[in-house]
Amino acid sequence: MNYKFEFRPYQRKFVRGIATSHGIWEIREGIILRLTDETNKIGWGEIAPISWFGSETLAQAWDFCRQLPKEITEETIFSIPDQLPACQFGFESALFSPPTPSTSLTHSALLPTGEAALQAWENLWQQGYSTFKWKIGVYPTPVELKILDLLTQSLPTSAKLRLDANGGLKEEEAKLWLESCDRLNTNIEFLEQPLSVDQFLQILELSKCYKTAIALDESVATLPQLEYCFQQGWRGIFVIKPAIIGSPSQLRQFCQQHEIDAVFSSVFETSIGRKAALQIAVELSRHNRAMGFGINHYFAEDEESGTR
Ligand code: MG
Numbered sequence: 001m002n003y004k005f006e007f008r009p010y011q012r013k014f015v016r017g018i019a020t021s022h023g024i025w026e027i028r029e030g031i032i033l034r035l036t037d038e039t040n041k042i043g044w045g046e047i048a049p050i051s052w053f054g055s056e057t058l059a060q061a062w063d064f065c066r067q068l069p070k071e072i073t074e075e076t077i078f079s080i081p082d083q084l085p086a087c088q089f090g091f092e093s094a095l096f097s098p099p100t101p102s103t104s105l106t107h108s109a110l111l112p113t114g115e116a117a118l119q120a121w122e123n124l125w126q127q128g129y130s131t132f133k134w135k136i137g138v139y140p141t142p143v144e145l146k147i148l149d150l151l152t153q154s155l156p157t158s159a160k161l162r163l164d165a166n167g168g169l170k171e172e173e174a175k176l177w178l179e180s181c182d183r184l185n186t187n188i189e190f191l192e193q194p195l196s197v198d199q200f201l202q203i204l205e206l207s208k209c210y211k212t213a214i215a216l217d218e219s220v221a222t223l224p225q226l227e228y229c230f231q232q233g234w235r236g237i238f239v240i241k242p243a244i245i246g247s248p249s250q251l252r253q254f255c256q257q258h259e260i261d262a263v264f265s266s267v268f269e270t271s272i273g274r275k276a277a278l279q280i281a282v283e284l285s286r287h288n289r290a291m292g293f294g295i296n297h298y299f300a301e302d303e304e305s306g307t308r
Contacts, residue, residue, distance in 0.1 A: 003035040003043075003095075005072045007065045010270065018268075022052040028268045029058050031065060035072075035094045045094025046273030048243045049086040053267075054221030055244040056084045078247075085222045085246035092248045093276030105282060106131065106290040108162060113138040115147055121155060131160045131189065131290035136177070137168035145180050152187045160189040160290070167196040167218050174206060181212035189289075190237055193217040200229060207236045215239050215263060222246055223254065230258060239292075240284075242277035243267045255284045265292035 009031055017024035030048040037043075047065075051057040056064075064087055068076065077091040109129035111117040117134050124132065134151070136144050148163075155161065169177065174194035181188045190213040195203050197218050207214045215237035220226040223246040226238060240262050245251055255262060264281035266274060274293065281291050 001037055002071045002073055003037055005068060005070060006034045006036075007031050009062070012268075012270065014268075020052065030269065030273070031058075031061055031090065032270070032272060033065070033090050033094045035091075043094040043097035044272045045090040045092070045097075045276070046243070046269055047086045047090035048267055048269040048273050050241075050244055050267050053218065053241075053244065054225070055086045060084065061087050061090075078249075080247075082222070082224060082246060086244045088247040089243050089245070089276070090273070093273070096248075097276075099279075105278075105285060106288075108133050108290040108292050110135075110292075114144070118147065118150055118154065121151070121159075125156065125159065130156075130158060131162065133162040133164055133292065135166065136163050137165040137173075141169075141173045141176055145176065148180060148184070152184050155187050157186065159187055161187045162189050162192060162215075164192040164217070165194045167193045169194045171195060171199070171202055171206075178206060178210040178212050178214075182210050188212055190215045192239060193219065200232070204232060204234060207234070213237055217265075220245075223250055226254065230254075230260065236261070237289075238262045239265055241265050241267050242280045243269050243273045248276070248280055251280065252284065259286070261287055261289075263289045263292065 009029065012028045014026060014028065017026045030046055033045040033047065035043045047061045049055040049058050049061055061084065064084055074095065077095055080088045080091060107129070108131040109124040111120050111132050111134045113135050121132055152161065163177065177191060177194065181191060192215040194206065194214065200219050203214060203216065213236055216229055216234060217239035220229055220238050220240070221244060226245065238260055242248065242251065242264060244267055262284060264277065264285060266277060269277065278293060
C-alpha cells in the first residue's frame with residue numbers, strides 16, 4: 001500500500017515555562033504528520049522529540065521528513081532507524097491511527113516542589129487525583145526529608161506518592177531518601193531515577209538493598225536502553241514515554257514478552273500524539289499504576305496552534 005505523506009511543524013506555548021535540568025522550557029515544538037492511503041483513509045501522527053531526554057532533535061526529525069518522497073510505503077516506516085525514535089512513534093501511529101481509548105485509567109498529579117506541596121495536594125485530591133508526583137533534589141536533602149515527613153503524615157492513607165529525583169541525587173543522598181521511605185512505609189509508590197543515567201549499575205544495586213520500589217525514567221528513554229537495563233537484571237519499575245521511546249510495535253512486543261512493570265507518561269504532546277500514547281498505555285499497563293498524562297493545564301490552549 002502507498003501512502004501520500006504530508007507534514008507540518010507546530011508550536012505550543014506553556015502557560016508557565018517548565019523547569020528542566022536543561023533550563024526553562026517555554027515552547028513545545030514538534031511535527032504533525034498525515035498519511036492518506038489509496039482509499040483516502042487518513043491517519044494522523046505526531047513527532048514530539050525531547051532531545052535532552054534522549055530522542056533525536058527536532059531538526060533531525062524535520063530533515064528526515066523533508067528527505068522522504070511524497071508517497072511512502074509501510075517498508076519506509078518500518079525501516080526508520082533507531083536513532084530517530086520519535087519519528088518511529090509518529091509514523092507508526094499515523095499508520096495505525098487508533099480509536100480514542102477509554103479513559104478509565106487513573107492519572108497522577110504533579111505537586112509543586114518544596115514546601116508548596118504541603119498546601120497543593122488537597123485541592124488536587126478534591127479534583128479526584130489520588131496519585132501525586134513530587135520532584136525532589138531541588139532543595140537540600142535534609143530540608144526535603146522534613147517536608148516528606150509532613151507530607152506523608154497529612155496525605156490520606158489511600159493516596160500514593162511518587163518521588164522523582166530526575167537523576168539529581170548523589171549516592172549518599174539516595175540512600176538517605178530510601179532509608180526514610182522504608183521507615184515511613186506508607187504512601188510511597190516509588191522513587192524515580194535517583195541517580196544519573198551513567199550510574200545505572202548503582203541504581204540496580206540500590207534496588208536490591210531497600211524495600212521502597214525504584215523506577216527508571218531517564219535511563220530508559222529509548223528502546224535499546226530499555227532492553228539494556230532489562231538484560232542487566234532490572235526488575236523494578238520502568239517509566240515509559242511512548243512518544244519518544246521508539247517503535248510502538250517493538251515496544252508492545254517487548255512489554256508483552258517480558259511482562260515488565262511499566263508506568264506510562266506523556267512528553268507534552270498534542271492530542272494527536274497523546275491519543276496514540278494513551279492507546280499503548282491502555283494496552284500495556286499492569287499493576288493498576290496511574291499514568292502521567294494529566295498535562296492539559298500546562299498549555300495556554302487546548303489544542304496545538306500556530307505554525308511557524
Ligand atoms: Mg521522571
